[in-house]
Amino acid sequence: MNQNNLISGYITNQKLDIEKVMSDFTPYLYTILKNRNVVLSNEDIEEIISDVFVAVWKNQERLNWSSEMKPYLVGITRNMMCKKMKKVKFDCDISEFENVLSQTENVEFEVENAEKESLILAELNQMKLEDREIFMLYYYFSRNGKEIALELNISEQKVKSRLFRIRRKLKKALEKRGYQNGTGI
Numbered sequence: 001m002n003q004n005n006l007i008s009g010y011i012t013n014q015k016l017d018i019e020k021v022m023s024d025f026t027p028y029l030y031t032i033l034k035n036r037n038v039v040l041s042n043e044d045i046e047e048i049i050s051d052v053f054v055a056v057w058k059n060q061e062r063l064n065w066s067s068e069m070k071p072y073l074v075g076i077t078r079n080m081m082c083k084k085m086k087k088v089k090f091d092c093d094i095s096e097f098e099n100v101l102s103q104t105e106n107v108e109f110e111v112e113n114a115e116k117e118s119l120i121l122a123e124l125n126q127m128k129l130e131d132r133e134i135f136m137l138y139y140y141f142s143r144n145g146k147e148i149a150l151e152l153n154i155s156e157q158k159v160k161s162r163l164f165r166i167r168r169k170l171k172k173a174l175e176k177r178g179y180q181n182g183t184g185i
Contacts, residue, residue, distance in 0.1 A: 007072070008065040016060040021069065022053050028070075029077050040084060048080045055080075067118060075114025116179060123173045127166070130154075134162050 010021050026049060033045045040048075055076050056063070063072065124132050133152060137143040138159075145163075149156040 005068045005070055006065070007063050007067055007069050010069060011065060016057065016063070018053060018057045018060075021056065021073075025069070025073055029073060032074065032077060033081060040081075044084055048077065048084055051080050052076045062112075064115065067115070071118035071121060072114040075117040078117075079113055116174060119173060119177055120170055123170055127169075131162055131166055134159055135166050138163060 007016075010017050010024075012020075029049050029052065030045060033040065033048060052073060056072065124135060127135075130152065134148055137148045137151065138145075143151070145156045145159045148154075148159045152159075
């Protein structure tokens, strides 16, 4: 795998070397999907991975070459897996199916979400450990304020105020990078 994992390491003649990206990251993405999921078949997982690489290829001009490749791929993979899970778990009527198709074609949205997630993770890594834990428990593990307070042995009010400050800080960081309103935080 590319030592520094920067997107610039995957650029050849001003174009993304998608074969190198696929070679370096297919096993990684496969492992992520396989470990996080028991519902999807191997064929579904391979389809998701292929869709991820197509999305990156189609939107390569939007990639920030000084950023890391892994967060982009992980973000897009997560979003595509969620869409696939919705299709696998629920019987959709035709109108829902059309909505899913139009969303999958909007790969620009996928790349933007991956970039936002990368920025959020970078900001979180600069925060205090307790703030990172609160954020991760709340947003990634779906714990409520009371559960977090019990787990971290702090007051529920402290959890709420920390979440407020973290969200405000992340919103400012996203706005600084050009993301306005609707950041999802």
